[in-house]
Amino acid sequence: MLNIKKTLENLEFINISTYEFTIFEWKPSRSYKSYILDLNICKQNPMSDIFFHMNKGNLKIVHIRKGNLIYSAGSNIEMQFQLLEAIIEQVSIEFNKKYAVDYILSYENFSPGIFNKFEVEIENMLSNFEGMDLIKVINIPCMVCNVLKPLIVKKSFIKNAGSYPVPIVYTHDGHAILCFIDKNFDVRGVELVHITG
Numbered sequence: 001m002l003n004i005k006k007t008l009e010n011l012e013f014i015n016i017s018t019y020e021f022t023i024f025e026w027k028p029s030r031s032y033k034s035y036i037l038d039l040n041i042c043k044q045n046p047m048s049d050i051f052f053h054m055n056k057g058n059l060k061i062v063h064i065r066k067g068n069l070i071y072s073a074g075s076n077i078e079m080q081f082q083l084l085e086a087i088i089e090q091v092s093i094e095f096n097k098k099y100a101v102d103y104i105l106s107y108e109n110f111s112p113g114i115f116n117k118f119e120v121e122i123e124n125m126l127s128n129f130e131g132m133d134l135i136k137v138i139n140i141p142c143m144v145c146n147v148l149k150p151l152i153v154k155k156s157f158i159k160n161a162g163s164y165p166v167p168i169v170y171t172h173d174g175h176a177i178l179c180f181i182d183k184n185f186d187v188r189g190v191e192l193v194h195i196t197g
């Protein structure tokens with residue numbers, strides 16, 4: 001069984017930026033690293049409301065642009081992209097619940113320090129993550145590994161799907177399988193697929 005709490009320890013940062021600068025950043029207390037350069041790459045992407053995945057060295061980064069803000073989260077390679085997506089999806093909801101962001105940003109001389117206290121929401125979210133019921137762990141029989149592999153999917157991804165079963169590519173250990181998930185989160189089929197890019 002996949003231990004989500006343990007998996008979340010692989011998180012390296014959560015960042016909220018405007019096009020110009022970071023307005024909020026969370027890092028685990030042990031971390032002194034800077035991810036500014038990695039995040040500048042995220043900013044080059046103009047598409048809104050689409051999750052982008054990036055592998056960079058030992059980092060996995062997910063980012064999404066929503067309105068005037070870019071939300072991103074990074075982890076080491078132990079984490080699955082869907083878990084990172086679920087985290088920033090929730091971060092964007094909580095952030096906009098807590099702050100009238102557009103209103104605050106419209107002040108010319110606002111200080112980003114105004115958002116520092118959002119760290120409390122992040123810590124709460126991470127410590128109660130399993131209870132928030134945002135993800136589902138589905139065991140996928142991989143014909144290459146010959147074992148059941150735990151696949152993390154965002155519940156919103158399955159619930160908001162246009163049709164079922166929903167296809168999802170699960171890349172791990174240098175190969176990829178295409179899994180079909182129905183609306184009850186049951187596996188309806190698994191195929192080995194080739195990868196390029």
Ligand SMILES: [Zn+2]
Pocket residue numbers: 142143144145146149172173175
């Ligand atoms: Zn496999």
